[in-house]
Amino acid sequence: MGMTIQLTAPQPIDAFMAANALHPANGNDVRLVARTRAGWVHRTEEQTDKSILSLRLLGGFSVVGNDSRKIECLTRKAKALIGFLATDGAGSWPRDRLATLLWSTKEDKDALANLRQALYALRQSIGPAFDKAFTVGTRLIERRDDVVTCDVQRLMDAAATGDDVEAGSALEAVNRAPFLDGLDGLDPVFDDWLASERGRIMDLQLSLNLAAARTDLRINKPFAALDRAHWMIAQDPFFEPAQRIAMRAHLALHGRQRALEHFDGFAHLLSEELGARPEAETRDLADRILELDTAEDIQAVITG
Secondary structure, eight states, X not given: OOOOOOOSSOOOHHHHHHHTTOOOGGGOXXXXXXXXXXXXXXXXXXXXXXXXXEEEOSSSOEEEETTOOEEOOOOHHHHHHHHHHHHOTTOEEEHHHHHHHHHTTSOHHHHHHHHHHHHHHHHHHHXXXXXXXXXXXXXXXXXXXXXXXXXXXXXXXXXXXXXXHHHHHHHHHSOOOOTTTTOTTSOHHHHHHHHHHHHHHHHHHHHHHHHHHHHHHHXXXXXXXXXXXXXXXXXXXXXXXXXXXXXXXXXHHHOHHHHHHHHHHHHHHHHHHHSOOOOHHHHHHHHXXXXXXXXXXXXHHHHO
8 A cells, every 4th residue: 555645744854853853963054964973083082901092072072091081172273183193094294294284274384383383382391101102203193093092983993893892882882972072163174184083973973873872773672763763863963874763763652643644744854855755765664654463574574
């Protein structure tokens, strides 16, 4: 039996989010479909045996040395610099690359002088741990990956190993705020790098949250699954796998009518904002929910 979508009352994003208990994450405008969002770099603020320097770059900024002393009073550009050094995939950088990253509008000599000052400030604030974590040469600056830990790397390691337990722990361990929150607008070159990193890390977060939500539904934790769906939708309201998780969770918690109301609200959102329809998989899920007959059928749809 097919399902007809009624688009009688188009529902803009704000109304859709309000109806589904959603909220913009940390001030991000959820109208941006492009995922220039959050990032990850953390293991927790507790040190591992090998760790010399631990950074938290999601859900607030902190740097902790191996003496467990939290480093405070860094300037915004010093925070941006240490965040870049801790997470950029290159692992080593010419000085002029770092100078251009944060002082691209300055003359070369002035940019390099500013870089020297920022490195000096980091050394003064962090102490010997900085020199153990980074080798600062006359031309190159290099990171020692074996002594630097960060929340982003923990998340990436969990995704790479496919360890659901570790991934779940990583997701629960941090506040899901944007990567290097509050450091936008320092320099056009840095902003470009930051947007790219936030998008890359957000894709990873969405993927891990989606896997965790599916597991939640399979082990009869629909509240947890719905919470994850709400977070994913707040980051990207057009991420349809999250919308399908929400439909299944509503079916488990509130019954068929609420699941179909969620679908209808999302269909209105797509029509109003993009002039589009839900994906075939989302429409098929709505049809299946509409035709449910037995408790066994309901459970099969919930668990996917």
